Amino acid sequence: MNDTSHGTAGRFSPVARVTCDPEVARVYEHGWQSWSPSGIYPGSGTSPRPTFEKTYLSNWRGDVPPPATGFQGEGLLAVQPEPGAPVTLVASPDPRHEVPSIRVSAVAEGLEITANGHVETRVDNGPNGIPGAIGRWANELVAQLGLAAPKPVGPMWCSWYCYWDQVTDAQVLDDLGRFEPAGLDVRIVQIDDGYQAEIGDWLEPRPGFGDLGVLARRITDTGRHAGLWTAPFLAGHRSRLWRDHEDWFLRGVDAGSGWTQDLAALDLTHPGALEYLDTVFRSFRDMGFSFYKLDFLYAGALPGPHHDADVTPIEAYRQGLRTVRAAVGPDAVLLGCGAPIFPSLGLVDIMRVSPDTASALDHPSGDGSLPSSRNALATGMAREWQHGRFWINDPDCLLVAPKVEQREQWARWIEQSAGLRSSSDSIAELDEWGLRTTRRLLSPSLPSAVPADLL
Known part of the structure; x- marks a missing residue:
């Protein structure tokens, strides 16, 4: 994993800026828990938001409200400026213990990524865009943390x-x-x-x-x-x-x-x-x-x-x-x-x-x-x-x-x-x-x- 960026808990600090047309760019946002939405969205858009206060508390990360517009990934977020371009991936070094919120917002000439905790930023030049970059990051994380291989279950x-x-x-x-x-x-x-x-x-x-x-x-x-x-x-x-x-x-x-x-x-x-x-x-x-x-x-x-x-x-x-x-x-x-x-x-x-x-x-x-x-x-x-x-x-x-x-x-x-x-x-x-x-x-x-x- 590449260069390390630091933010202060509770305060969002810049970690990367991606030069792009937000209309063309794509953002992968990872939600906090099982029910929190995750997906790939146009960089000019805004990811889903809760519609009820109680679901915000139970289904989302209630202690770090998302911004009114843009994106907020929990522990993982990725941006690709255009098809075929390198992917900027920002993630927690050890998300078992610290899961910073990571935001993307439109700025002059592109998208700015900020985080409220310790994150690592990498630029992935491999194939398959955002999915490929996430898969490679996950493979490295599994090896780094020494996670045991899953076993078959069911039906x-x-x-x-x-x-x-x-x-x-x-x-x-x-x-x-x-x-x-x-x-x-x-x-x-x-x-x-x-x-x-x-x-x-x-x-x-x-x-x-x-x-x-x-x-x-x-x-x-x-x-x-x-x-x-x-x-x-x-x-x-x-x-x-x-x-x-x-x-x-x-x-x-x-x-x-x-x-x-x-x-x-x-x-x-x-x-x-x-x-x-x-x-x-x-x-x-x-x-x-x-x-x-x-x-x-x-x-x-x-x-x-x-x-x-x-x-x-x-x-x-x-x-x-x-x-x-x-x-x-x-x-x-x-x-x-x-x-x-x-x-x-x-x-x-x-x-x-x-x-x-x-x-x-x-x-x-x-x-x-x-x-x-x-x-x-x-x-x-x-x-x-x-x-x-x-x-x-x-x-x-x-x-x-x-x-x-x-x-x-x-x-x-x-x-x-x-x-x-x-x-x-x-x-x-x-x-x-x-x-x-x-x-x-x-x-x-x-x-x-x-x-x-x-x-």
């Missing part, structure tokens, strides 16, 4: 899109019994949101769900892996955890809202919070779970008054993930979602790289971070280069039941994309085309890196 079935937060053990068992007759090679069965009494009270079942440990054993008795969803760094204000242990949470910090309540973020430097995480995940491991979807992880990296004031938000986040990993063991599979991308390096096996697909082509607000197949496709394509380098990508679930809008288009993307293959349809609701497509596309992930020209 998987997930309860979320078919049963939402009203899932029951009986529904999961019904689908479990349908996999083999339908010819579906499902190796992981993941129970999603809805089994728990409240967000934060993970070991207390929701009335009517059934016994979580018994369900895990029923799954593993078939030779499959049992998987479970949590939002481990959050608690709802209705939860017993919040009521009994407010001192374990970041005081005065808005962690967003969801599940018809306000949310609080665990202070991942507090010994009580870390002991709680250890207890919860050791309990899940003892029940027989070996696959863990860790959702809404943005909460772990929120700035605020931590118990240990010397620990940065990113280091607190990584400490929380290391605590989960120690509890479940080295062979368990961790999937990050709603997760700060670069701070998760080396700590998760799979990463959601886009918003949820839901079942709609586009969210009516136009917010690029909200669930829709268009948003999931756009950001998923822009992060395809991470697969096989950093982790196994999760493009979200295959949805091909007749009720799903744009199901053919979404199936084509799942077929094209690398990464985790998972179904989230109720098997009984699949028509002939849906069942045939699910049978064809459910296969183990391919761990090899995606060629750089596929961005």
Whole structure:
């Protein structure tokens, strides 16, 4: 990597200027977390912005508001002045620990790049433009950080899109019994949101769900892996955890809202919070779970008054993930979602790289971070280069039941994309085309890196 530039945290300092016509130039902007938009845009434009205050907090990097116009990449940004020209790439030297915000704005004779932290700037003369430059940078970063090569995972079935937060053990068992007759090679069965009494009270079942440990054993008795969803760094204000242990949470910090309540973020430097995480995940491991979807992880990296004031938000986040990993063991599979991308390096096996697909082509607000197949496709394509380098990508679930809008288009993307293959349809609701497509596309992930020209 080439010359080093320094900025001051909180203040943006110039790091490079690219002479170009902004109308012709292209900018790659990398978003903060799984749901934050990423993509390549005309240099004269402005990248997507949040449309709601709460989504700005939960889906974007809330502590560094983007400028009104232009671009703000988090830890990575690239500019190409015209097709065939060298690419100027600016990135954090070690984005596991520091993720500066990097901005691009139009100035006289071109585009100026600024950053609010320590970055490295390189000019890449290799082939394939911005995708090629990013791929080469990522290859060097993987070698520099000594990241382990990803392992194949899946295929998987997930309860979320078919049963939402009203899932029951009986529904999961019904689908479990349908996999083999339908010819579906499902190796992981993941129970999603809805089994728990409240967000934060993970070991207390929701009335009517059934016994979580018994369900895990029923799954593993078939030779499959049992998987479970949590939002481990959050608690709802209705939860017993919040009521009994407010001192374990970041005081005065808005962690967003969801599940018809306000949310609080665990202070991942507090010994009580870390002991709680250890207890919860050791309990899940003892029940027989070996696959863990860790959702809404943005909460772990929120700035605020931590118990240990010397620990940065990113280091607190990584400490929380290391605590989960120690509890479940080295062979368990961790999937990050709603997760700060670069701070998760080396700590998760799979990463959601886009918003949820839901079942709609586009969210009516136009917010690029909200669930829709268009948003999931756009950001998923822009992060395809991470697969096989950093982790196994999760493009979200295959949805091909007749009720799903744009199901053919979404199936084509799942077929094209690398990464985790998972179904989230109720098997009984699949028509002939849906069942045939699910049978064809459910296969183990391919761990090899995606060629750089596929961005």
